[in-house]
Amino acid sequence: xxxxxxxxxxxxxxxxxxxxxxxxxxxxxxxxxxxxxxxxxxxxxxxxxxxxxxxxxxxxxxxxxxxxxxxxxxxxxxxxxxxxxxxxxxxxxxxxxxxxxxxxxxxxxxxxxxxxxxxxxxxxxxxxxxxxxxxxxxxxxxxxxxxxxxxxxxxxxxxxxxxxxxxxxxxxxxxxxxxxxxxxxxxxxxxxxxxxxxxxxxxxxxxxxxxxxxxxxxxxxxxxxxxxxxxxxxxxxxxxxxxxxxxxxxxxxxxxxxxxxxxxxxxxxxxxxxxxxxxxxxxxxx
Numbered sequence: 001x002x003x004x005x006x007x008x009x010x011x012x013x014x015x016x017x018x019x020x021x022x023x024x025x026x027x028x029x030x031x032x033x034x035x036x037x038x039x040x041x042x043x044x045x046x047x048x049x050x051x052x053x054x055x056x057x058x059x060x061x062x063x064x065x066x067x068x069x070x071x072x073x074x075x076x077x078x079x080x081x082x083x084x085x086x087x088x089x090x091x092x093x094x095x096x097x098x099x100x101x102x103x104x105x106x107x108x109x110x111x112x113x114x115x116x117x118x119x120x121x122x123x124x125x126x127x128x129x130x131x132x133x134x135x136x137x138x139x140x141x142x143x144x145x146x147x148x149x150x151x152x153x154x155x156x157x158x159x160x161x162x163x164x165x166x167x168x169x170x171x172x173x174x175x176x177x178x179x180x181x182x183x184x185x186x187x188x189x190x191x192x193x194x195x196x197x198x199x200x201x202x203x204x205x206x207x208x209x210x211x212x213x214x215x216x217x218x219x220x221x222x223x224x225x226x227x228x229x230x231x232x233x234x235x236x237x238x239x240x241x242x243x244x245x246x247x248x249x250x251x252x253x254x255x256x257x258x259x260x261x262x263x264x265x266x267x268x269x270x271x272x273x274x275x276x277x278x279x280x281x282x283x284x285x286x
Contacts, residue, residue, distance in 0.1 A: 014224045017260035017267075024094045024273035025087050031097045032060035034089055034106075036080075039148055046140040050112030050125055055080055056149055057089045057106040059096040067156040069104040069280055070149075072141060072185070074130065074166030074173055076108025078265070085269035086167075095273060101280040102161065107149055109141070130166070130173035131198050135180035137173055142184055159186035159215075163279045167191035167268050172198060175218065175243075179204075182216040187279040191221045191268035195239040196228065202239045208246040217253040219275050220244050225262040236263070 011017050027033070035058045042051045055076055062068045071092065073079040079088040088106055095101045111126035129137055141164075149155055156162065164185045166174040171193030178188035195202035220243065223229075226236040247254045255278055259267040 011260055014260045015262060019259070019261075019267050019270040021087075021270050022273060024091055025269060027082065027090055028094060028097075031093050034059040034062075034093045036089065037152065041144065041148070044112065044140065044144055046136055046144060047112050047125060047129060049114055052110045052112045053077065054110070054145060054148065055108040056152065057092060057108060058153065059093045059103065059105075061096040061099075062103040062105060062153075065154065066103065067154045069102045069161040069163075070155045071104055071106050071163045071165055071276065071280075072145070073106060073108045074111070074164070074170035075126075075168075076110045079165070079167075080106075080108040085265040086272055087269060088165075088272065091273050091276065095276055100282055101276055102282060104276075104280060105149070105153055105155060107145065109145055127169055127197075130169035131194060133176065133198060133200070133203055135176075138177040138181040138184060141177065142181065159183055161186070161280065163187045163189060163276070165189040165191075165272075165275075167193075167265055168263065169194045169197070171220075175204070178216045178218070179214065182214045186215065187217040187219070189219045189221075189272075189275045189279060191265065191271070192223055192226055192236070192263055193220065193240055193243070194236065195243055196234050196236045202243065205239075205242040205246045208243070208250050208252075213250050213252060217255075217279065218247055219255040219257065219278060220247075221257045221259065221268050221271050221275075223262060223264070223267065224258065224260050227263050 037056045039054045079086045092106045162185045164174045171190035174188045175190045178185045222240040228234040229237040244256045
């Protein structure tokens with residue numbers, strides 16, 4: 001039987017919409033909180049002169065000695081914050097406890113800051129690392145982040161059990177990582193992606209149909225009132241729609257979620273539990 005979606009009125013105002021989080025985004029008393037380990041990465045070869053924080057979040061349901069599925073969250077501090085909109089650690093704890101995704105480790109990776117000016121006000125490398133078209137971020141995750149995770153935990157090497165997730169510049173970065181390395185990540189969850197501000201413009205509407213389809217699944221969450229939604233240039237809504245259309249026409253396994261509101265992580269956080277079900281869901285029954 002197909003799922004029945006409850007009726008919800010369509011908001012008349014597309015700008016000031018705030019979505020209510022579902023039960024998977026709240027700490028539940030019967031679900032033990034996962035364990036978190038914080039690492040400080042320095043001495044990067046891919047992004048020289050940077051340092052960053054990485055948090056490895058291990059839900060209670062992950063058993064030692066067994067390979068865990070993996071979700072890498074870009075902008076890690078924002079996506080892990082239990083008081084924020086996305087609440088990635090809480091969501092992983094709840095979904096793993098309920099058995100709707102396999103036991104899954106979350107790796108929350110911050111963008112780099114410059115070594116020369118340590119501290120909270122240090123210049124961040126976010127746009128340098130996230131808005132690029134090449135495979136540098138994918139190589140950084142493969143060569144400098146995942147070895148640190150493997151040194152502490154067993155993770156699955158099957159890309160269909162690995163997801164990269166991000167929002168805004170982190171959204172197009174997640175797209176690009178999976179685009180270059182579908183052998184590393186079999187799915188990308190991309191929230192309000194900043195394709196419109198990539199240097200040289202958004203390459204994907206032209207690039208996607210120009211090459212054979214790659215074995216990667218994409219979920220794009222898009223906002224009706226994202227930045228520049230009513231402008232002929234620099235239109236974040238339009239660039240996301242163009243990218244989604246190119247994926248659909250090329251036959252990709254695509255999930256497109258169009259919501260109201262502006263450039264806010266609120267809707268992304270509400271969508272995250274179902275996005276992870278889609279990306280990693282445990283198949284049961286015939």
